Amino acid sequence: MKIKFCGAAQEVTGSAHLITLDDGYTILLDCGLYQGGDDDMKDFNGRWPFNPSDIDCLILSHAHIDHSGRIPKLVKDGFDGDIHCTHATRSLCAIMLLDSAKIQTYDAEYHNKRLRKKGRKDGFVDPLYTTKDAEQAWNLFEGHGYNRWFTIQDGVEVLFRDAGHILGSASVTIRVDQLGRKTTIGFTGDIGRPQRPILRDPVPMPEVDFLICESTYGNKDHDNAPNEIKRFQRIIERTCVEKKGKLIIPAFSIGRTQEIVYMLDQLASAGELPRIPVYVDSPLAINATAIFGAHPECYDNELNEYLLEDDDPFGFNGLKYVRKASGSKELNSSDSPCIIISSSGMMNAGRVKHHLYHHIVDERNTFLIVGYCAPNTPGGRLRDGARELRVFGEERPVKATIEVMDSFSAHADRHEILDFLENQKSGLRQLFLVHGTLDRQEAFRELLHDNGFNQVEIPELHQEYRI
Secondary structure: OEEEEEEOOOOOOOOEEEEEOOOOOEEEEOOOOOOOOOHHHOOOOOOOOOOHHHOOEEEOOOOOHHHHOOHHHHHHOOOOOEEEEEHHHHHHHHHHHHHHHHHHHHHHHHHHHHHHHOOOOOOOOOOOOOHHHHHHHHOOEEEEOOOOOEEEEOOEEEEEEEOOOOOOOEEEEEEEEEOOEEEEEEEOOOOOOOOOOOEOOOOOOOOOOEEEEEOOEOOOOOOOHHHHHHHHHHHHHHHHHHOOOEEEEEOOOOOHHHHHHHHHHHHHHOOOOOOOOEEEEOHHHHHHHHHHHOOHHHEOHHHHHHOOOOOOOOOOOOEEEOOOHHHHHHHHHOOOOEEEEEOOOOOOOOOHHHHHHHHOOOOOOEEEEOOOOOOOOHHHHHHOOOOEEEEOOEEEEOOOEEEEOHHHOOOOEHHHHHHHOHHHOOOOOEEEEEOOOHHHHHHHHHHHHHOOOOOEEOOOOOOEEEO
């Protein structure tokens, strides 16, 4: 059989890996959108290194757009097989893919509008996909529970285990017994962190022969939880109380937003949150929070116990959810101290781009980056120390304070990944590192070698291996 790496190869977005079994059956692991501004990747989202109509099934590890975001285009271009995922991932994709379709349509309209203003008669683009395409894709989703083998083809079974990354995230184990040959292939998806709020800890995968493993933080260790909450409180106090400014937290609508709100809820319940308003400015995050409430099967014991004291862990006095665009605009015109949690986490789309434009020029404000940002996105450039940003076609000086807290990340750090892989040492024949920049992958490969993992590959985009 063969594995072809069709995305997230020496990159952290656009996850897609194609497995072709000995009998010709094809399985696509994830179908993610590339999020970034590299010139050599500008055609990635619009082109396929395979024929979508030839793919027999898709197995989706979780709902994040860099793993699911091209599914509507895959369907639009001819795919009509089953899309296998967990029940919570199915629920989240119902809102996330529709939201993504609206963004694709808006971006295309904005691009074409600018060309028309310049008098251009060429260069116009169509959206990558529309809400109609997203709705068509929804019909193909099939939800499954954790820890239960299910059959996708004669001699081919799949198992989901909780990856602890976001609601519904899963590692994927494929057990193949065909043509007299038995093989197990694993895909970690994105590995979460142990002892994080809301979700259960990642569950180790069964032993496999071949493993595709993420490496987002392959060269880093995160802060621990006690240091995290204390630092978070200091940032709030310094920005909103001492400087009378605004704390802007760009956060992914799924997972990160709910985790931050839950932590603020705990601070509020303990009387340790300053009396300032907190706004969640993202319709998608609001809808996602409702889905979190509908899937308690994913909660950890700590949240279940907290629910006995507080029946709404995502709501407290002073917290307001902002649905309408008019409410979002009012936040930009207000001069009062507050906390604004808004998507997207990389600041390359959504309402947070408007907050970036208006608030980055005020030294009273703070932007708190709480997760990975791809290079060449606004978030990535701020992480790298940019003193100027081009936002909506205008250069904006960076006068606000920039804080980074990777401890909020939903991705395991290098030693947490190593712990997750501990049970794979004895039988693993080959390990492929994906979903990481090359420098981090090379550093992580060295750590793996030092800990008994010898056959470690770093695939290039579109590289194919026979296993």
